[in-house]
Amino acid sequence: MKLIKLITFLVLIAAFVLMVFLFGGRRLGRLYLDVHDAVKSRIVSIFEKLPYDEHIKLMHFEYLRLTLRSHYNGVTILNDDRLMLDTLPYNPYLHERANAIAVLSEFSEENGAQFLYVRVPSKIKDNSLIPFAFSDNTIIESSSRLMNLIEDFGVDVLDLRAEMVREGIDFTTSFFRGDHHWTTDTALWAFGTISEYINRVHSFNVDEMMWNPEQFQRITVENVFLGQESEAINALDNYEDITFLIPRFLTDFTITDLRGYNYMVPLDSGSFLDVFTPMLNREHIESAAYGDSNRWFSGFTRYENASASENKRVLLIMDSMGIPLATYFANAFTHVDKSYIERNVNHRIWYAIENYNYDLVVFVLSDVVVTNENIQYWNQDRVFLGSP
Amino acid sequence: MIFSSFEFLFFFLPLVLLLYYLVFRRSPVLQNFVLLIASLLFYAWGEPLFVFAMIACIIVNWGFGYLCLIARRDDSKYTGIAKKLLKPALLFTVAADISLLTVFKYAAFFTHNINQLLSFELSVPQIALPIGISFFVFQAVSYTVDVYRGTVAPQKRLSLVALYISLFPQLMAGPIIRYSTIEKQLTSRTFKWDDFSSGFRRFIIGLGKKVIIADVIAQAADMAFGADPLTMSVTAAWLGAAAFGLQIFFDFSGYSDMAIGLGKMFGFHFLENFNFPYISRSISEFWRRWHISLGAWFRDYVYFPMGGSKVKSKWRLVFNLFVVWALTGLWHGAAWTFVVWGLFFFVLIAFEKVTGFDKRIERVPVLSSVYMLACVLVGWVLFRAESGSHAFIYLLSMVGLNENPVAGFDTLRLSLEFVFTWGIGVIACIPITKVIMAQRFAQGTPAKIFRWAYAVFVLMLSIVLMYGSGTSPFIYFAF
Numbered sequence: 001m002k003l004i005k006l007i008t009f010l011v012l013i014a015a016f017v018l019m020v021f022l023f024g025g026r027r028l029g030r031l032y033l034d035v036h037d038a039v040k041s042r043i044v045s046i047f048e049k050l051p052y053d054e055h056i057k058l059m060h061f062e063y064l065r066l067t068l069r070s071h072y073n074g075v076t077i078l079n080d081d082r083l084m085l086d087t088l089p090y091n092p093y094l095h096e097r098a099n100a101i102a103v104l105s106e107f108s109e110e111n112g113a114q115f116l117y118v119r120v121p122s123k124i125k126d127n128s129l130i131p132f133a134f135s136d137n138t139i140i141e142s143s144s145r146l147m148n149l150i151e152d153f154g155v156d157v158l159d160l161r162a163e164m165v166r167e168g169i170d171f172t173t174s175f176f177r178g179d180h181h182w183t184t185d186t187a188l189w190a191f192g193t194i195s196e197y198i199n200r201v202h203s204f205n206v207d208e209m210m211w212n213p214e215q216f217q218r219i220t221v222e223n224v225f226l227g228q229e230s231e232a233i234n235a236l237d238n239y240e241d242i243t244f245l246i247p248r249f250l251t252d253f254t255i256t257d258l259r260g261y262n263y264m265v266p267l268d269s270g271s272f273l274d275v276f277t278p279m280l281n282r283e284h285i286e287s288a289a290y291g292d293s294n295r296w297f298s299g300f301t302r303y304e305n306a307s308a309s310e311n312k313r314v315l316l317i318m319d320s321m322g323i324p325l326a327t328y329f330a331n332a333f334t335h336v337d338k339s340y341i342e343r344n345v346n347h348r349i350w351y352a353i354e355n356y357n358y359d360l361v362v363f364v365l366s367d368v369v370v371t372n373e374n375i376q377y378w379n380q381d382r383v384f385l386g387s388p
Numbered sequence: 389m390i391f392s393s394f395e396f397l398f399f400f401l402p403l404v405l406l407l408y409y410l411v412f413r414r415s416p417v418l419q420n421f422v423l424l425i426a427s428l429l430f431y432a433w434g435e436p437l438f439v440f441a442m443i444a445c446i447i448v449n450w451g452f453g454y455l456c457l458i459a460r461r462d463d464s465k466y467t468g469i470a471k472k473l474l475k476p477a478l479l480f481t482v483a484a485d486i487s488l489l490t491v492f493k494y495a496a497f498f499t500h501n502i503n504q505l506l507s508f509e510l511s512v513p514q515i516a517l518p519i520g521i522s523f524f525v526f527q528a529v530s531y532t533v534d535v536y537r538g539t540v541a542p543q544k545r546l547s548l549v550a551l552y553i554s555l556f557p558q559l560m561a562g563p564i565i566r567y568s569t570i571e572k573q574l575t576s577r578t579f580k581w582d583d584f585s586s587g588f589r590r591f592i593i594g595l596g597k598k599v600i601i602a603d604v605i606a607q608a609a610d611m612a613f614g615a616d617p618l619t620m621s622v623t624a625a626w627l628g629a630a631a632f633g634l635q636i637f638f639d640f641s642g643y644s645d646m647a648i649g650l651g652k653m654f655g656f657h658f659l660e661n662f663n664f665p666y667i668s669r670s671i672s673e674f675w676r677r678w679h680i681s682l683g684a685w686f687r688d689y690v691y692f693p694m695g696g697s698k699v700k701s702k703w704r705l706v707f708n709l710f711v712v713w714a715l716t717g718l719w720h721g722a723a724w725t726f727v728v729w730g731l732f733f734f735v736l737i738a739f740e741k742v743t744g745f746d747k748r749i750e751r752v753p754v755l756s757s758v759y760m761l762a763c764v765l766v767g768w769v770l771f772r773a774e775s776g777s778h779a780f781i782y783l784l785s786m787v788g789l790n791e792n793p794v795a796g797f798d799t800l801r802l803s804l805e806f807v808f809t810w811g812i813g814v815i816a817c818i819p820i821t822k823v824i825m826a827q828r829f830a831q832g833t834p835a836k837i838f839r840w841a842y843a844v845f846v847l848m849l850s851i852v853l854m855y856g857s858g859t860s861p862f863i864y865f866a867f
Contacts, residue, residue, distance in 0.1 A: 010451055029437075036436040047394035050855060060856025063849070067808035071801070073857070133800035234856050
């Protein structure tokens with residue numbers, strides 16, 4: 001009798017399972033999974049933020065310091081307690097990247113645009129502030145090597161690192177303490193240096209007013225910005241000031257987002273204050289500081305400034321360091337297209353250069369992204385034929 | 389759900405304890421029911437679909453036990469049929485258990501290798517590996533075989549077999565519990581404050597091992613194994629292997645501590661799974677101290693049935709060891725690196741057993757430790773490396789055969805950056821704290837206060853680190 005019961009029980013179970021799968025399995029299964037996911041995510045969300053959240057995170061940071069850590073979660077703590085993006089390994093692919101940039105330069109010139117490669121420094125002047133165990137860091141060396149390779153290919157190059165050193169600019173105050181981005185003041189200086197260079201070498205005529213600090217109203221918001229590196233290692237007492245530089249001269253912008261090849265979506269219009277600083281409030285402050293906080297994820301944005309004095313078309317290919325730069329360019333030039341390097345696809349750059357009649361293409365690359373494997377480079381099928 | 393997550397610490401565990409000890413404290417049957425439902429929900433949290441496969445596995449193994457029950461009755465008219473069905477049913481049940489493991493864990497591996505060997509083009513199945521499958525399948529097999537052998541009495545109640553196999557403290561990553569260990573505890577457990585408190589403290593110490601030591605030293609291991617092995621320095625290569633050795637030890641023994649501690653909190657007493665393996669003086673001794681429950685399982689269900697060491701010829705002994713260690717390697721992962729890792733230990737253990745080397749080396753303290761550590765660290769490189777070629781180049785770097793320097797900045801990074809964790813990790817590997825605690829803090833109120841203060845400190849620090857850096861899964865979940 002018990003054996004019959006056992007067999008019957010097993011057969012019933014099997015039959016139930018079969019029926020569920022054949023007739024109601026899918027719906028039942030989906031319902032079950034939906035309920036499971038909903039309950040799980042609800043419970044997890046309750047515990048995502050504990051009480052005294054910031055205190056616990058700060059304690060974590062203090063623990064790191066107590067245990068003599070100088071490197072954590074992709075961040076290196078410099079000897080002066082500033083934070084730096086992780087030191088990067090030596091990149092063996094620099095020659096391919098230099099080639100790709102040289103190809104882009106050649107293509108630009110074929111399409112009537114002058115080309116300038118701008119090397120943006122990281123926040124260290126040299127390796128002396130890097131903790132000893134990490135002082136085989138190759139950020140500066142790799143970036144210099146890439147720049148030299150590009151220059152060897154005959155591309156016009158401007159080294160902002162060398163300019164900063166030459167002018168005796170203090171690296172420690174030119175960048176945020178807890179973030180790898182430069183301050184808006186430093187970005188303005190960089191724009192001025194680039195403008196002087198293109199005026200001198202490429203026969204442009206950018207008005208000196210465009211980078212004269214006295215032509216800008218300074219609005220400093222204190223203790224609003226927590227840098228990416230500060231956040232990464234829970235240094236939550238590391239809030240910094242951000243200074244907005246609002247031009248005193250006239251600006252009249254129309255901003256468009258370019259999606260696909262020629263599909264344009266209007267984004268905003270108005271003065272610099274209207275379009276680039278709508279987030280003079282705590283929630284929206286990011287290292288970019290300027291209105292592109294909401295738009296820096298866009299791969300391709302167009303700034304048209306009806307009040308600009310320099311009637312030229314410029315393409316800026318850049319990483320996030322170029323975000324404040326782009327706004328200064330937009331103050332000066334009637335037409336600036338900004339292509340954010342990590343979020344763009346190569347065909348749009350080529351299409352843009354071929355079709356949008358640029359006068360100048362400026363390729364801005366920071367030391368910290370030179371060896372970033374995520375950076376897309378252009379059309380490796382086309383090999384630069386000029387002599388290295 | 390993992391033990392080192394806030395959902396477990398602040399929601400699941402308190403809720404289960406509340407239901408177990410307050411709501412249903414007067415009914416052992418309901419207490420078991422609470423544990424069973426909690427265990428199934430615990431598993432369904434991460435495996436909402438595969439939990440049904442586990443339930444099916446439980447039912448099949450329980451069914452076999454029930455058949456044994458009928459076969460052993462004298463007063464049943466079905467005894468004869470049941471006896472005839474016993475062996476086929478055993479084969480069917482064990483095959484069903486192993487098939488579960490084979491399909492989910494090894495199907496892709498076998499298909500890929502068949503394609504390579506025979507130039508077929510079979511489509512390689514992409515099946516996600518359910519967490520803990522290797523552990524509960526082995527537990528199910530051990531129950532079935534023990535019942536067949538008569539080592540344990542078959543359990544009539546499905547709920548108790550289900551509870552044994554799915555008990556959440558040891559479900560995901562062991563220890564692999566024998567039914568005989570837990571049989572009486574399933575039906576009669578009494579609450580003792582000493583057991584509960586010591587279990588709670590053990591749980592916290594296990595959590596600390598995972599979060600404070602394993603997860604931190606893992607960063608060193610990742611640094612070493614993520615670097616180019618061709619250019620890394622000799623000392624950095626050894627430090628990287630040692631870092632992984634510490635990581636896997638504290639990760640896994642930490643989990644075992646948590647499992648044993650949790651079991652104690654509910655009145656279960658599990659056997660130990662680690663016994664300070666890094667103080668061993670031979671490889672044979674190492675494997676008597678490391679993942680004890682797995683070694684015992686292979687010994688009892690593979691090695692001994694094959695004759696063990698009581699075989700007539702040394703070649704047969706070697707063959708038996710070969711099978712056990714190949715399977716041990718394969719159990720750890722569906723990749724040839726794991727098989728090679730297992731066979732690496734086969735070579736060492738066979739050598740020790742056949743020549744008696746382990747008995748001789750154990751008499752020489754320092755040399756034996758150096759021998760054991762060197763072999764184990766080489767083994768960890770095989771275990772951790774991304775591929776066979778990565779392991780090979782890494783091993784060459786360990787002995788300087790890649791023309792790599794003896795030391796460099798990578799040595800400094802791996803040592804100085806983690807100096808604190810190295811310190812507490814190495815100290816925690818040796819039983820010195822256990823000895824000190826036993827001698828100075830065994831009894832009395834100051835001892836109790838110290839033990840609790842220490843546990844609270846470890847818990848607080850663990851919460852800070854978990855919150856600051858996020859939770860990471862246990863290594864052995866992948867097995």
